[in-house]
Amino acid sequence: MSDQEAREPGLLQPVAGGGLLDRRLFLKKGLAFGAGAALVGHMRQGLAEEPPWMKTPGEPFTNYGRPSPHEKEAIRWISANSGAPGNGISWTPLHKLEGIVTPNGLHFERHHNGVPQIDPHQHRLLIHGLVENPLSFGIEDLLRYPMVSRLCFVECGGNSNAGWHEEPIQTPVGYFHGLASCSEWTGVPLAVILDEAGLRPDARWLIAEGADAAAMNISIPVEKAMDDAILALYQNGERLRPENGYPLRLILPGWEAVLSVKWLRRLQAANQPVMARNETAKYTELLPSGKARQFTFVMDAKSIITFPSPGQHLRGPGLYRISGLAWSGRGRIKRVDISADGGRSWAEAALQEPVLPQCFTRFRLPWRWDGSPLVLKSRAVDETGYVQPERRALIAERGRHGYFHYNAIVSWAVAADGTVSHVYA
């Protein structure tokens, strides 16, 4: 029996089926299993030779750091049309990441016709249409404006769409749910620029357009533009990467990412939506009735367990840390429940602070696996009271051909040999 167990004997008792333990175990100093593991590590190192990297000077400085060569698997997987390599997606490897921030080189991508290489000195933002003063801004101008920073997720409306498939897809979680990433975005509140241009009373929509080879356009309600939209210039402290919109992109917190137009060059204020291809033929959800849902902007609450998840392997029974991500376009995550018995019983996970609105929220829960097969699930609840649905409930409501906005509870089966697979359960 460890010291901790002796002090608080209740803490190491399961709080739900399948060996789920109390989330407060992680809040205490000197975790029983953490301390033990560290001690063993020390003893092993004491017996070994000093490692070679302690006996010779290290590498010199670098102008821009790169990940360790031992982390070659923490990469985006690319799914593009071979006939049009600039048309496709790349996924954030969520299964390789911890915490809530997505490194800039791993933020997911969706391009319709490649990444434009834009000279920021030639790039301008034009605002026209139903405004009092049509205006044009250079990037240097915008860099002088008042700025805000906020951490928020950006999620493609088509993220997780393999969930609609009849058979559960078997792939690492990032290549199933990784069209979602989370960054600190810094830039000018769009409201400041719109106030300067002077929106006319009949302006209800802003038609945003990118400066890429698709000249991607889409309609944004004025209410959202004035509420919390950001003209982002920086991502995680550095200027935007080309694949994420350099030198200027929109960020619409909590809304499907196609609206956060990259390489933003133009905003036309209008009294109607433009009914672009990407808000009619695409990013609309066909229902069983034959009707389709349109302007489904808000990304509903979702959660996924990133450890353990398919492709990872549990090395025998013992104590583990379940870890995952939850987020909601409606606001803050209020609670994440985890089940280790296929949904029969649930335990509340610990949420990493701070819990921010429209932001990735890391959840964790200690778990003592006894080596028997079981099914893990996570279920997010947001501050509006919205509860992430079971798959059968989502499909009963929407059918299987909506393609976009799949956010059902995800189930991972853990086999006796420690392998993890995706199941519908």
Add this chain to the structure above:
Amino acid sequence: MRNDRNRSGPRWLAPALLLFGMNAAVAAAPESPKLGRPASPGEIAAQDINVFPDGAGLPPGKGTALEGKAIFDMKCVSCHGPKGMGGSAGELAGGGSLTGPHPDKNVGTYWPYATTLFDFIRRSMPLDAPRSLSEDQVYAVTAYLLHINGIVDERAEMNAGTLPRVVMPNRDGFVQVWPGEKAE
């Protein structure tokens, strides 16, 4: 995220805000250094390629499906297939139903507005040479896509007057979820 000093906003803004139906956060926007320079009508016209369902934004020009077929077969068929079917890109034609186990989403069954074809083709197509088609060519290819979906006659001229009047079969097929689901 707003500047506290300005949270209440200038007093004269309050009635305007009510008029605009905005929430109070609008008034709290930080002060702008006002570096935007006036955009001239010519500068706007050179960039404005949005085409709206009511036809606003459509340029002068015209084309028929007969003319469009030749352009489609030369510039579009490699990805979209003959008559817009069977290519590596999404199906453009072929009819079918939106209900049942394998719904057929294409221009004829799904797209609600004919103007969207013009808007999208002009700005994005063909993928290897976007913005390379003339206005007449875009009208002609648009007419061809409408024709292979049985929506217009092969000799029907599409122009700024006729195109917005084309009623697509799925015009009423959409349920607008927003603003019923506002975030806050």
